[in-house]
Amino acid sequence: MITGGPLLLPIPDEPTVAIEVRFRVGSSEDPAGREGLARIVARMIGAGGSKRRSYVELLDAWYPTGAVPVVAVDREWTCFRVRVPREHAGTAADLLAEMLVSPGFREEDLARHRTAALAAIRHRLRWADDEELGKAALWSLAFAGTGYRHPPTGTVAGLEAITRRDLLDFHERWYRFRAVSWGLAGSVPPGLVSRIERALSDLPAGPALVLSPAPGPALSEGVTAILVAKPEADASISIGRPLGLRRGETPFYGAALATSWLGEHRSSVGRLFEVLRERRGLNYGDYAYLEAFPGAGANQFPPPGVIRRSQLFEVWIRTLANPCALFAIRAALAEIDRLVERGIPGRDLETIRAFNERYRHHHEASAMDRLGHALDDLAFGLRTEGHLARLRRLARELPADEITEGARRAMRPDRLGIAIVTGTPERLASALARGEAEAPAYRTPKPPEVLEADRRYLERPLVVAEERISIVPVEEVFER
Amino acid sequence: MMRRPVPFSSTEVVLDNGLRVVVVPTAARGLVSLWTIVRVGSRDEAIEGRSGFAHFFEHMMFRGSERFPAAEYNRRMMLLGADVNAFTDTDLTAYYVTLLPRDLERALELEADRFMHLSYDEQAFRDEAGAVLGEYLKGLSDPWFTLEERLLGTAFRVHPYGHAVIGRRQDIEAMPSLYEASLDFYRRYYRPDNTVLLVSGDVDRTRSLEAVRRHFGVWQPGAAPYDVPAEPEQDAPRRVSTRFSGRSLPLLWIGCRMPAFGEHEDVAGALVLAEAGFGSTSPLYRRLVLDERRAITLSAHADLARDPRLFHVHASVRRPADVDAVVEAIERTFDALAEDVIDDERLAGTRSHMLAGLRLRLDTPTRFGMTLAPLLALAGGLEPVNDFWEQALRLPAERVRQAARRIFDPARRTVALLEGES
Numbered sequence: 001m002i003t004g005g006p007l008l009l010p011i012p013d014e015p016t017v018a019i020e021v022r023f024r025v026g027s028s029e030d031p032a033g034r035e036g037l038a039r040i041v042a043r044m045i046g047a048g049g050s051k052r053r054s055y056v057e058l059l060d061a062w063y064p065t066g067a068v069p070v071v072a073v074d075r076e077w078t079c080f081r082v083r084v085p086r087e088h089a090g091t092a093a094d095l096l097a098e099m100l101v102s103p104g105f106r107e108e109d110l111a112r113h114r115t116a117a118l119a120a121i122r123h124r125l126r127w128a129d130d131e132e133l134g135k136a137a138l139w140s141l142a143f144a145g146t147g148y149r150h151p152p153t154g155t156v157a158g159l160e161a162i163t164r165r166d167l168l169d170f171h172e173r174w175y176r177f178r179a180v181s182w183g184l185a186g187s188v189p190p191g192l193v194s195r196i197e198r199a200l201s202d203l204p205a206g207p208a209l210v211l212s213p214a215p216g217p218a219l220s221e222g223v224t225a226i227l228v229a230k231p232e233a234d235a236s237i238s239i240g241r242p243l244g245l246r247r248g249e250t251p252f253y254g255a256a257l258a259t260s261w262l263g264e265h266r267s268s269v270g271r272l273f274e275v276l277r278e279r280r281g282l283n284y285g286d287y288a289y290l291e292a293f294p295g296a297g298a299n300q301f302p303p304p305g306v307i308r309r310s311q312l313f314e315v316w317i318r319t320l321a322n323p324c325a326l327f328a329i330r331a332a333l334a335e336i337d338r339l340v341e342r343g344i345p346g347r348d349l350e351t352i353r354a355f356n357e358r359y360r361h362h363h364e365a366s367a368m369d370r371l372g373h374a375l376d377d378l379a380f381g382l383r384t385e386g387h388l389a390r391l392r393r394l395a396r397e398l399p400a401d402e403i404t405e406g407a408r409r410a411m412r413p414d415r416l417g418i419a420i421v422t423g424t425p426e427r428l429a430s431a432l433a434r435g436e437a438e439a440p441a442y443r444t445p446k447p448p449e450v451l452e453a454d455r456r457y458l459e460r461p462l463v464v465a466e467e468r469i470s471i472v473p474v475e476e477v478f479e480r
Numbered sequence: 481m482m483r484r485p486v487p488f489s490s491t492e493v494v495l496d497n498g499l500r501v502v503v504v505p506t507a508a509r510g511l512v513s514l515w516t517i518v519r520v521g522s523r524d525e526a527i528e529g530r531s532g533f534a535h536f537f538e539h540m541m542f543r544g545s546e547r548f549p550a551a552e553y554n555r556r557m558m559l560l561g562a563d564v565n566a567f568t569d570t571d572l573t574a575y576y577v578t579l580l581p582r583d584l585e586r587a588l589e590l591e592a593d594r595f596m597h598l599s600y601d602e603q604a605f606r607d608e609a610g611a612v613l614g615e616y617l618k619g620l621s622d623p624w625f626t627l628e629e630r631l632l633g634t635a636f637r638v639h640p641y642g643h644a645v646i647g648r649r650q651d652i653e654a655m656p657s658l659y660e661a662s663l664d665f666y667r668r669y670y671r672p673d674n675t676v677l678l679v680s681g682d683v684d685r686t687r688s689l690e691a692v693r694r695h696f697g698v699w700q701p702g703a704a705p706y707d708v709p710a711e712p713e714q715d716a717p718r719r720v721s722t723r724f725s726g727r728s729l730p731l732l733w734i735g736c737r738m739p740a741f742g743e744h745e746d747v748a749g750a751l752v753l754a755e756a757g758f759g760s761t762s763p764l765y766r767r768l769v770l771d772e773r774r775a776i777t778l779s780a781h782a783d784l785a786r787d788p789r790l791f792h793v794h795a796s797v798r799r800p801a802d803v804d805a806v807v808e809a810i811e812r813t814f815d816a817l818a819e820d821v822i823d824d825e826r827l828a829g830t831r832s833h834m835l836a837g838l839r840l841r842l843d844t845p846t847r848f849g850m851t852l853a854p855l856l857a858l859a860g861g862l863e864p865v866n867d868f869w870e871q872a873l874r875l876p877a878e879r880v881r882q883a884a885r886r887i888f889d890p891a892r893r894t895v896a897l898l899e900g901e902s
Contacts, residue, residue, distance in 0.1 A: 013507040015487060016843055056766055063761045064829045066836020083843065085836045112769075115798060116776055119729055123900075127726035128622050232725060234617065268542065268564075269554040278550075281610040284618065300563065319618050351558050358561020358580055361510055365578075365844035443656075444606050 006193055007183030007374055011367055017089040017186040018368040019082045021100060021200070022305065022375060024181070025174035026076040027154070028147030029212060034162055035478075036154015039073040040113050041170050046071035046080050048109035051102040055109055058095065067092050069099065072305050073152040074294065077379075079305040083368050086187050093192055097199030100175075105167050114162065120153050126474050130236040130319060130421045132297065133228060137477065138238040138419035139292075141226040141470075142312055146215030150478055157480035176206040181378060185371035214309035217242035217415070223464045225418040225432055227425040230474040235325035235428075236421040239332065240312035243290065243410055247380045247387045253394040254406020255290055259313070261344045261352050262288035262335065264359070266300055271339075275331055276317065279450055282328060282440060283320035289313070290410060301363045304372025307379050312417075313410045322424045326437035327457065329418065334460040336411050343404030356395035360388045418464070425471045435463035485838055485869035486852070490862035491685045497701045498673025500860055501692050504680040506848060512688075513578040513845035514587055515678040516595060517857050520669040521571045522645045523786060526708050529654060531640070532612070532647015535568035536655055537665055539608045541575065542566075543600035545593050556590055563846065568645055571786050572857040578846045581682045585691045592695035595670060602659045609655040616652050623728040623898055624794075631733045631896035634720040639711035641789055667704075672696065674703035676856050681845030708787065713737075718894040729776065730797040730900035734810060735790035737892035738782060741858045748872035749883025750782035750791050756830040756880075757817050758793060764813045768795070774802040774809075784854055791887050799902045807895060814888035821877040831873045838869065 027038045046069040049055040062068055065088035072079045080100065084092040125133055136151050143149050150158070180200060184193060219242060245252040263270020265287050268278075272286035291311050293302045315336075317328050344352055364370045377386040385393070398406075422428055431437060439454050490504045525531050544550035557564050562579040577587045619625040629644050636642030646652070677696065679688050714737050739746045758764060758780035768775040775795045783789035797806050822830070841851040855865045875883075 011507075011509075015507060015839060056761075056770055059761050060829075063759075064832035064836070066833050066840055068760075083840055085839050088836060108770075112773055115773060119776055119796070123727055123729050127724075127728060130618075130621055230726075233621075266565075267558075269558045277611065281607045284611060284614050300565075319614070319621075351555060354559045355561050358583070359563070361561070361580065362563050362578065365508070365511055365846065367843065443610050444603060 006197065007371070007378060008188065008193065009183065009185035009367070009370055009374060010188060011186050014186040014367050016083055016085055016367060017184065017188055018366070018371050019093060019096060019184055019196070020368070020371050020375060021080045021096070021180060021182040023078045023175055024076070024179045024209060024211070025078055026074050027150065027152035028075045028215060029174065030147065030150070030154065030158065033158060034166055035150045035158030036117055037158070037162055037166055037170055038078065039152040039154065040110070040117065040159070040162055041167050042071045042073045042078045043113045044105055044109055044167060045099055045103045048113070049104035049106050050098045051104050052098065054104070054106070058099065061091070061095055064088070065092050069096055072303065074306045075148050075152070075308050077305050077307055081368060086189065089189050089192055090195070093196050094199070097196055101199055101202045103171065105164060105171070107164060110162070110164060110167065114159055117153055117159050118156060121156055121478050125153070126477055129297065130230070130233055131316070133477065134236040134238045134419050134421045135316065137226050137228050137421065138240045138314070138417055139312070141224060141419055142217050142219050142240050142242065142417045143215050143310070144218040146218070147212055148215045148308070148310065155478045155480050174209070175203060176209070177201060177203040178205055179209050181375055183371050183375055185367040217310060219415040219417050221415055222468065223416045223418060223462065224468045225420070225464045225470070227429055227469065227471045228419070228421040228474055228477060229425040229471050230421055231423055233421055233423040234319045235322045236319045237317035237325060237329060238419045239315040239329065240417045241411060241413065241415055243311040243313045245406070245410055248382050248390070250394065250398070250402065251406040251409050252290070253391055254398055254403040255313070255410035256391055256406070257352055257356060257395060257398065257403050258339055258344060258407035258411070259288045259290045260356055261348060262315070262339065265289065265293060265296060265302070271335055272315065272332055275335060276328055280440060280442070280446070282324050283318045285318045286332065287316050289316065304369065304376045307376060322422055322428065323438060324440045325420055325422065325428060326431055326462070327440055330437055330460045330462055331457040333413060333462065334457050336413060337460065340408045340411050343400055343407065349400060353395045357392050360392050363388055429469045429471060432462070432464040432469055433466045435461060437462070484866040485835060485873065486842065486862060486866055487839065491689065492861045492863070493689065495672065495693060495697055497697065497699055499696055499699065500676045501689065502676065502678045502856060502862055503683060503685050503688055504678070504848070504862060505683050505685060506681055506842065506845065508681045508845050510580065510682055511578055511845050512581045512584050512679065512681040512683045513576055513849050514584065514591065515849040515853055516575045516591055517676045517678065517853050518573045518670060519571065519674045519857050520573055520705070521569050522643060522647070523570050523640055523708060524669065524705060525640045525643070525647070526706060529651055530658070530661065531643040531651040532655070533658070533661070533665060534573055535645055535647065536609065536612050537662060538566050538568045538573050539612060540600060540605065540662060541594060541598060543598065543604050543608070545597040545599045547597065548590060548593055553590055553594065556586070560586060562587060569854065570641060570645060570789070572854060574849070574853045576846065576849050584679070584683070584688060588691050588695040592699065596699050598666060605659045605662060606656040609652070612646070612655065613652050616646050616649060619646060621726070623724040623726070623731055623900070626722060626724055627731050627733050627896055627898040630720050630722045631735050631894060634718050634896060635735045635737070635790060635894040636711050638709050639787060640708065641711070641787065669703065669705060671701055671703035672699040673701040674705070676860065678849055678853065678856060680848045711788065714892045717890055720894070721897040721899055723899050728898060728900040729902070730800050730803050731898040732795045732797060732803065732806060733896045734793040735894045735896070736814070736887050737788060738791045738887045740786055740788050741784050744868055744871055745875065745879060746883040746886060747782065747784060748868065748875050749880045750887055751834065751872045752830060752875060752880050753817055753884055753887070754780040754782050754791070755834055756822050756826060757813055759833070761829070764809060768806060768809055774798055774806050784858060786858065800900065803897060817884040818881065818888045821881045824877070827877050835873055
């Protein structure tokens with residue numbers, strides 16, 4: 001946490017200015033029965049009226065700048081971001097400060113945000129985005145009973161219970177000067193820093209923050225599965241394992257390189273993509289992650305501000321036909337087994353090193369991205385060498401056996417969670433309990449080596465004890 | 481001198497083979513983006529049974545050549561740490577590679593090779609058809625996709641704009657049998673005289689132009705697009721409703737027939753109307769979303785298209801009982817924009833918002849291409865793109881009203897509703 005001052009990243013010739021203000025609070029601090037509160041509070045601030053002006057008046061004031069504050073609430077942090085052309089930076093900074101320091105918390109804004117959040121769960125998450133639903137189900141399984149269980153959007157019951165009083169209490173407790181971390185990037189006009197600093201100093205100082213302890217994963221030894229029963233749905237799959245590594249630690253970077261080999265988000269060159277999509281045409285894509293990646297459907301690169309003290313190593317198998325689901329999971333696990341045991345194959349190691357040295361530059365393509373990653377580094381205490389720079393360096397330097405060791409520590413399939421959104425939950429549950437799976441029925445003939453590999457994949461054991469399989473009707477997901 | 485809307489200067493040449501090359505150094509440091517923009521899209525799918533073909537062919541472009549088979553192309557792009565992707569729209573198919581400036585030449589080599597020497601067998605072709613069907617099925621889980629299919633199919637009866645870019649389901653399912661047609665498609669459309677190439681970001685003008693010439697200069701011209709049938713004028717309002725297999729709020733999608741990009745003034749007017757009439761500070765948004773809360777979302781956009789297409793308004797409605805009131809409020813806004821000029825203050829705010837919004841969408845080399853590729857495909861270069869934008873930002877209020885009068889003619893309107901629940 002910094003309270004000392006802003007982080008400044010001047011970028012000459014950059015025609016825009018990026019402003020980010022973060023608070024050390026997220027949905028994991030939602031009080032029980034008020035799930036969704038942290039996000040509603042943030043939306044009320046970033047997309048609601050201030051004490052002085054209604055939301056309509058603020059929208060009018062923002063309008064000519066072309067900017068709007070973007071509010072991103074994750075499990076542990078809340079970020080307010082503004083990108084604005086240089087010539088409007090002063091106006092934008094004043095408006096943002098007004099919203100942050102003196103939010104209006106009007107009933108009409110609460111009603112609007114509550115309606116939108118309820119629709120996001122009841123209509124969007126449950127019925128229009130099976131892949132996000134699968135990921136959310138995995139986290140609810142892996143962190144059952146903790147503040148990480150529900151997504152920042154909340155639960156239906158939680159959202160319905162939130163009152164204006166809750167907003168005021170939450171705001172008073174968490175939105176304090178000592179909880180703030182902020183910065184500016186781009187062509188920052190003179191005087192802007194002190195202008196924002198003065199405004200933010202109006203936030204109450206308050207006593208020291210007391211965070212809840214880091215949530216521990218609920219996954220025990222073996223495999224646990226959750227099947228979201230959704231009529232007519234094909235299978236959308238997420239697999240996870242608790243990650244005991246953190247940015248900054250060397251084994252984390254070994255694991256990151258190994259994850260990269262399995263398959264970078266939306267990349268068409270990873271091992272999982274090759275095995276499931278390229279050779280077998282089972283689905284549209286298959287990727288691996290070392291840290292949570294919210295909004296994956298809309299983004300190519302992971303957003304900053306997603307700092308969680310507990311993380312999962314995750315595999316995302318995009319939507320495929322239900323009868324192929326258990327085969328695809330076995331294939332992915334067999335590939336992970338081999339990776340953990342033997343490391344990245346020699347022929348691919350140089351490629352992965354070169355790829356990571358270069359590809360990480362894309363994460364910081366804009367002024368806003370650079371600022372976000374720099375603020376992340378501060379939160380992780382990485383002062384001398386940032387996370388992305390470290391990843392680029394270690395991609396070159398890390399010996400092969402340390403990469404394998406990182407993979408082993410991150411991916412060893414000792415405590416697995418599996419989430420499947422599916423239209424055939426009973427069939428999949430009974431096959432999982434019996435340890436069965438069938439080979440895919442291909443549309444076109446496959447070469448012998450593919451069929452041979454299929455047999456090997458099917459031999460990969462995967463049995464889930466009946467009592468560790470839960471089936472949840474889609475209408476009950478995040479109902480409470 | 482006033483800065484132009486896209487505030488970077490470009491170097492533009494047309495190679496002997498007809499390839500238009502646009503090089504734009506921007507303020508971005510450390511990355512360069514190479515865009516190959518082919519002027520072909522779902523607009524060109526007039527032959528019965530070929531809907532979705534342009535998008536499907538985009539997939540085939542990743543199948544490699546004899547020199548660089550798919551696995552080798554992928555391996556080399558990975559060594560370069562490149563962000564490689566593509567998308568298909570109604571009027572264009574765009575391929576991009578974003579990577580470190582020092583690797584630009586190597587990307588040019590790989591891209592030129594596949595645009596000139598793509599090679600795949602029938603087996604690979606059939607396999608890819610399966611992946612496209614998967615993409616279609618995934619789309620079906622989004623109610624907006626279902627609604628879009630109905631809206632387009634109702635608004636257009638002859639022109640290929642009547643189907644979604646991904647194509648009709650029965651055509652996608654029949655794709656594996658169209659191997660020969662795919663070769664014909666490649667020969668007709670994937671030609672330098674049907675393509676614009678953009679290099680933007682941290683780039684040296686002279687060196688990159690030379691490199692483009694070296695790799696793309698030998699590409700043989702000979703574009704031979706099929707004719708696209710014209711859509712007859714619409715002379716009566718149309719309405720369609722549909723249902724969704726899952727749960728959805730009621731969704732509205734209204735399409736108003738609007739002129740092609742060639743009629744610059746009306747199209748520029750449409751950009752202003754989308755913002756001033758339906759944006760977050762418009763009276764309609766204030767009423768429907770903020771005050772009455774009958775709508776949860778409301779937005780509008782104007783198509784920039786080669787043939788006359790649509791001005792779109794979308795709304796998700798809170799309760800089924802509110803649908804009629806929301807439609808009526810939108811239609812009254814159409815009438816008001818056609819009757820009354822937008823006042824000066826509001827117009828000035830709208831212009832400022834549009835310009836700032838444009839510049840914010842140019843902030844990385846990839847987004848620069850993403851934002852400008854459709855306009856470059858239409859206009860052929862950055863100069864005419866800037867001319868168009870200047871026109872939009874200067875259009876007098878009375879001229880905007882005239883555009884509204886033409887675009888919001890009730891007889892040329894299609895209302896599509898996806899019935900839903902609260």
